[in-house]
Amino acid sequence: MRHCLYGILIGVTALASDVCAQVRCDLLEISRKAFDKNPTLVRSGLAIRSAEADLQIQRSTFDLNSFSELLFQNNQYRLPGADPRNALLENSILRNNALNLSGGLRKRLRTGQLTEFSLNYGFANNNYPVNSFNQPIGLYLGNNTSTINFSLTQPLLRGKGRVITTALERANSLYVLNAKSGNEYTTSYEIWQIGLAYWNYYTAFKSLEIYKQSESRIRNVLSVTEELVKGDKKPAGDLIQVKSDLANQEKLTIMAQQDLYNARIQLGKVIGLSTEESLLIDVPENDFPTIAESAFRKGVDKADYIRIAKERRADLMAARHGHEALQQQFVLAQNNTKPQLDLTGFLAYGSASTGNRMGDVMASFSNNEGRNIGTGARLTFTFPVNNNWARGSLVKSQMALSDQNVVVNNIQRIIELDVNNDLNYLDNSVINLQKAEEVLNYTQDVFKDEQVKFQSGLTTILSLILFQERLTAAQLRYLQAYQQFARAIINLRHDTGTLVVPDNKGFVIDRNAFYTIPDTNNN
Template sequence: MTYLRYIMILAMTVHAADVCSQSRIKADLVQIAYGAFSKNPNIIRSSYAVQNVASDLQIQRSVFDLNSFSELLLRADQYSLLEADPRRSYIEKNRLNTNILNFSAGVRKKIRNGQIAEFGVNYGFTNNNYPFNNFNQPVNTYLGNNKSALNFSLIQPLVRGRGRNIATALEQSYVLYVENAKSNNEYVNSYELWQIGTAYWNYYTAFKSLDIYRQSEARIRSVLSVTKDLVEGDKKPAGDLIQIKADLASQERLTIAAEQELYAAKIQLGKIAGLSSEESLLLDIPENDYPTISQSLYKKGIDQADFIRIAKEERADLRAARQGNEALRQQYQLAENNVKPQLDLTGFFSYGSVSTGNGANDMLSSFANNQGKTIGTGAKLTFTFPVNNNLAKGNLIKSYVTLNDQGVILNNIERTIALEVGNDLNYLNNSVSNLEKAEEITNYNREVFNNEQLRFKSGLTTLLSLILFQERLTAAQLSQLQAYRQFATAIINLRHDTGTLIDADNKGFIIDQNAFYTIPETSNTKR
């Protein structure tokens, strides 16, 4: 039985060691942010949206693809001649048998200035069992007639579809839509990064809050120890022990609540970063401390206009709205053009020749035989116009409405940028003032509590007074911690709303740790 218990204890020890040995996830702000690119579902979906629009652009470019076409025809006809047909006396069983082979191939391409070019080759071979040719000359039955032709045509739109801007309007609009999707992707990444930064500072605040509660608990335990010594020395009444024990129990309850808040903050950070529940629990203690006022480049009296200008230059959602507006403007021009009638001028050229014989040389000579050669050129006009034209008119109205609606969106983004940046700067200024005051109050309360401890040991003050100053110190430390969190949040708020929280390049996105610690640099913030 003892041996079995030893085995069980050993197995449990190995299991516990295995659990503890699981690699912890480093709780570094930049590392978590980079990891979100492969785990955060919103970021992943946004990247798919870019690929989807890129495929739409490829579809639009297919209009200008070089298209080949070909056709092969094999046909055998049998015709029973009428009694009055003079050919009956030359054909067995009075049946005219005709064999036909026809092959055609070519290429067709729409050019980006609106023209359509087509080049093709056609070869035809026929024979029959009639022993005379078309000139009533006696020939062998089933003697082949070869006919070949080269054809080239060019269609030039004169009204609808004329010009490179109209012909490529959809293609160019989707080029802009691709850029629009990339800009939207950048804004989504900035928004998710802003959420990660906010969740990280909440996690760090919860971590430091728990530490403050534990320090407060330790101070109360120290006071309890001192009180016990004073009670044993008949310098304090025994009733003081009950009071300090009650205060300790209350503080222990707050510590338990702080532990729950830390757990919730860790799970929330993992949730936003795209981590699973198991991965979220493996998050290590936070490694990044709060930014300080001195390192943030903050200066009093910063100009709001500078940050609004930066936001209008850098905000990815504003850039996306502008790109979408330009794409819709091009589509509106196309819709306007489609209302016009269609008048096309087609020019064509053909070259062909014929030959007689069943051999391969006879077939090839049909392309270059001087006798029977045919050269043709010409032009034609084609006019098309729907009488009511409701389709084109309806599409024009829809395009007009969509373009103007996008203009409203664009103007609204520009309007809200100024409001958001103004609010961010006001929050930043207040958070700086709040942090400076919180640091001052904490220093005062720490000094007062230390002095009160000395007075309590000397019997010059009451226990209730000492407890009161201890609680004030704890409250001041927590307030200072919240002030730091607000200041850190104010920085990333301003970074996100000015479009400077994340940088994009050809290889992807760049996250600079300074974006979480400094405000955007302007002429007034440069040192």
Template sequence: MRNYFLFCILFISYNLLYSQAKIKCDLIEVSSIAFNKNPTIRSANYSIQNAEANLQLQKSIFDFNLNSDVTFQNRKYNLFDADPRNDFVDKTLRNNSFDFSIGSQKRLRTGQSIDIVLKYNYNNTNFPYNAFNELVGSFYGNHSSTLNLVLTQPLLRGRGAKIVTASEKASAFYINKSKYDYEFANSFEIEQIGIAYWDYYTAYKSLSIYTQNENRVREVLNMTTELVKADKKPLSDLDQVNADLRNQERLTVVAKQNLYNSRINLGRVIGLIDEESQRLDIPINDFPTVLESGYNEIIDKNALIKIAKSKRGDVKAIGEEYKALELQYLVATNNLKPQLNLSAFGFYGSASVGNGVDKSWSSLVNNQGQELGGGAKLSFSFPLNNNLAKGNYSIRKIALQNQTIINENIHRNIELNIDLAVNNLMNSVLILQKSKESFDFYQNAFKNEQIKFQSGLTTLLNLILFQERLTASELENLNAQQQFSNAILILRHETGTLISKEDLGFKITQNAFYTIPNTEN
């Protein structure tokens, strides 16, 4: 009894560990795993992040730039003997100076640029007289402060908010493009996962068919053995049945290999490693039926094309890229113009003399030595050949023209692909119906042939022939179901209705694998 309980505990523990090790092979489950595992999906997400980083680079044009510097100098100058200043200094003129400046520049999104700079200077010397020939003593401090403000307005190149912000807006369009490319890449990968899943399911069902066929051959072998014992069939029939059995066993081994290969391939498109792929459990989703798919013999292709052009991520992506290229072309056109800037400036300054920190601060507000002024400046620059601007203009113009061709080609291919997808869907329905009818007839024919064989009304060769036809018909019916399932997937992807974008990510529903797109909404 104790051994029995120990066996039960080990058996339950094994099943628990086995179930935990397996990966549930459900269409929604494996598709969800792909968003974290599939390398193509992960790589496309990095493209979005790269585009966002590029937008940050373009925004830097409008950043505040803060500049400052501090300079201290100590100078000695040996006077000539004839220099009258020798009477007041010991043959050496000493000078100390301290310079400090702080400024900020900013380019506005309206096109103008602003520069503001505050400068402070302090110097002293061992010569006891100042500039007014007043005796002030050695190393008497002189302070001066100046505040400058410059506003620059481009008149030709770089004029206008639309030109100045074009690169920034183009980068925003490229972010949208990357997101739509990511959406379409996800749809394609989910389509591939769906196709790989149906291939795995077909391989799984094929193995079952081959196993059943092998069992049927064994039944024929047993039946033939009994008939040989009863002298109703010749002994040579056993060789023929045994040969057929060995062939069916071979086909079963091949089916097992195909099942293994399709499991690994499904793991590959999901993004699983080898060890994870081998842990994929048996597929649990059955093929869609024609009835549940919502198939109608009259399919509105134009409605599907309209849906595709409004929903597909690649269509939206090229639209965003075209907008970005338009802005870049606009900037390139503007850069053909000369640089003509009008600057208005104003300045304010003051000075003070004496030593002490208070003299430094008063140098900006002291009435004596105060200076106030303003003015305007017109600057012009233009490279005579202007090859850089001309080259960029040609590049942007060609890119825009090429994008027009790309747009037209994508729309053209959408129409062609949907035409093919609809045609394949309609044909797959017909093939499925005919293969199902054929399979039903072969089932009845095989049963009748078995009865006739037992009665001695037909030959073993005929029985084997009908059995092989039954197996082939069952496999063809299975392949027809797979073809129909793939046709739904392909039509969904081509119309952009396989997955949907939600606020928190992408949504995949069971209906996307089982129903054709609804053209009535």
């Protein structure tokens, strides 16, 4: 059963290996693939578009708006019996027709004023054969009137000034920057996750190789032991011990196969691949970073890295943009608690003409008779007695601003803790890697000596098996120490905001982000 399961796992891995060339497992390539595949990154991009749409909506406050109206009206009025006009009307019915056409433009300026320009034309006639001057005229003789109006409204209290009028527009502009910075941090976080998953996948891949090498060494020991037993140089009982150790190693190899499968699925998950696509991931192409190429040096100034982090961390920038946006909304909320006092000045020009011809219609704009020019001003005062809405909104705005201030300070606090922890983790990982390499070199030499002694009959099979297990453990610890070092680099990159770099087309992901620590002089 054990051999059957072992064969199935090997078969699955072999099948995946046959077709996995379709998905190259290169760190930069799979990171770029995530921009199209990773749902979190896709949603983060949509959040930017949503914020930009909110800004566009807010800018509509200052759009130039046109308005128009067309009205036609017909009235029939039956005169009372005592009305003297009955003598001049047929069936004592006064018929009136009216046509009104108006149109104009309205715009709120960013300085706070509301402007309006309109043009109005009216046409009216009736079946009464006498005009207002008691002069006989024809039936349904039209009266044309035209008026041009202009008004300017200046807020004196609520809504006064550019700072107040454009507060929400500026706030939404800051929310766009907030969304972009949030997207940058989300991108850094997801690329960080991909980097960790890749190093885990690479470790699992190399671990499987180590277990296979260990299994091969045990098979060699078994072969040598069989020859020694045949030559009566070793007791037959030694074969049982070697076979037991081989069975145990085969079990460990099967477990390593499963670990590799899990690591491949996890890597596909953080990239955003489906199960089928994840199984097509090829063997890892990128080796661990070395200490020499990482530009690691002892005694780095933690303050420099904290400074870089506070300058570059996108989540801190997003929080600051959010804080500035809430400040704009707070200023507006303060202004909304004031009464509303508006001063409107207006200017009107109009003229009139009589007749049903087109020339009479045009004359209504320029006819000297009936010309009317008017100017005036209007003062409007609105005072909400309780003003609960404005006062409640002010309190909520103040609380939101205070809460966001806590968020900004907390992110700065966490940055300092994270960077300090990352640098300590990096120092320890370098020491651990150096020591693991020393142990591995010593263990390899000891195992070689033990093999020679065993073949010469100077040591026991148990001792050889023990040193073989020690060699395997040393190889695995060395591999894990390398993984720890690689994780330390990418952790520091993410926490200092130097893992990804935004540009006009999106983000730049450089190989150095996975292999070198940030340069405090040129990050």
